Amino acid sequence: MPEVVLHRIDGRLTARLMASGRSMDICAQPPAIDCRPHSRDLSRKQPLAKALGAADSIIDATAGLAQDAMFMACLGYRVTAFERSPLLVQLVRDLLDNLDPANACSEAIRQRLALTQGDAIQLLPRCEQADVVYVDPMFPPKRRESALPRKDIQLIRSVVGDDADSRELFQAALEAAGKRVVVKRPHYAPPLAAGVHHSIKSKLLRYDVYLK
Numbered sequence: 001m002p003e004v005v006l007h008r009i010d011g012r013l014t015a016r017l018m019a020s021g022r023s024m025d026i027c028a029q030p031p032a033i034d035c036r037p038h039s040r041d042l043s044r045k046q047p048l049a050k051a052l053g054a055a056d057s058i059i060d061a062t063a064g065l066a067q068d069a070m071f072m073a074c075l076g077y078r079v080t081a082f083e084r085s086p087l088l089v090q091l092v093r094d095l096l097d098n099l100d101p102a103n104a105c106s107e108a109i110r111q112r113l114a115l116t117q118g119d120a121i122q123l124l125p126r127c128e129q130a131d132v133v134y135v136d137p138m139f140p141p142k143r144r145e146s147a148l149p150r151k152d153i154q155l156i157r158s159v160v161g162d163d164a165d166s167r168e169l170f171q172a173a174l175e176a177a178g179k180r181v182v183v184k185r186p187h188y189a190p191p192l193a194a195g196v197h198h199s200i201k202s203k204l205l206r207y208d209v210y211l212k
């Protein structure tokens with residue numbers, strides 16, 4: 001486990017992770033999108049919006065630093081986000097508590113995003129049903145990767161883990177979802193589970209859609 005020191009940089013709560021003489025800072029950032037009405041970033045033709053489909057409520061079971069959850073809130077969905085790492089929850093809460101009112105995305109995020117700390121495998125069977133459960137576990141390492149993954153990714157993994165229980169999470173998501181489960185995957189990785197109905201591909205990744 002790396003040493004973790006919390007400090008503020010430009011007013012934002014930041015975690016400095018230190019291990020083996022290496023350090024990196026992580027913090028939650030507002031989404032880098034144009035939130036003005038009718039902007040292309042908010043088009044329902046965006047790959048994530050296409051994958052989520054005609055839905056009102058989303059559970060983001062793997063919130064991380066909440067980039068996807070905030071984006072979904074800006075797209076107009078009501079989002080309940082679960083994250084089990086207390087450190088990441090602390091960083092995201094600090095961002096949510098200090099949203100810049102001058103940023104056009106802030107109001108949508110404030111109105112539509114709720115964050116809960118905990119393990120989604122336990123929380124999903126107990127929470128109010130949502131139309132879609134969204135799952136984005138840590139990407140698996142590339143099978144034929146000769147070198148170790150980048151040092152900063154190693155550092156983050158040493159804090160949040162490898163999400164080795166993501167298949168169990170998928171089953172909980174499938175049982176809890178009202179309409180569909182959407183799983184974010186890198187192109188090189190096989191689906192998390194059999195039964196993909198269709199996939200929406202973007203340049204760097206794809207969304208596997210499972211219908212109920």
Ligand SMILES: C[S@@+](CC[C@H](N)C(=O)[O-])C[C@H]1O[C@@H](n2cnc3c(N)ncnc32)[C@H](O)[C@@H]1O
Nearest residue numbers: 062063064065066067068083084119120136138
């Ligand atoms: C790849 S990150 C998600 C990134 C996120 N989609 C974003 O946009 O910032 C995966 C996260 O899921 C969390 N996670 C994995 N399994 C979980 C579970 N069963 N319950 C809650 N959080 C989980 C991990 O702690 C990690 O922070």
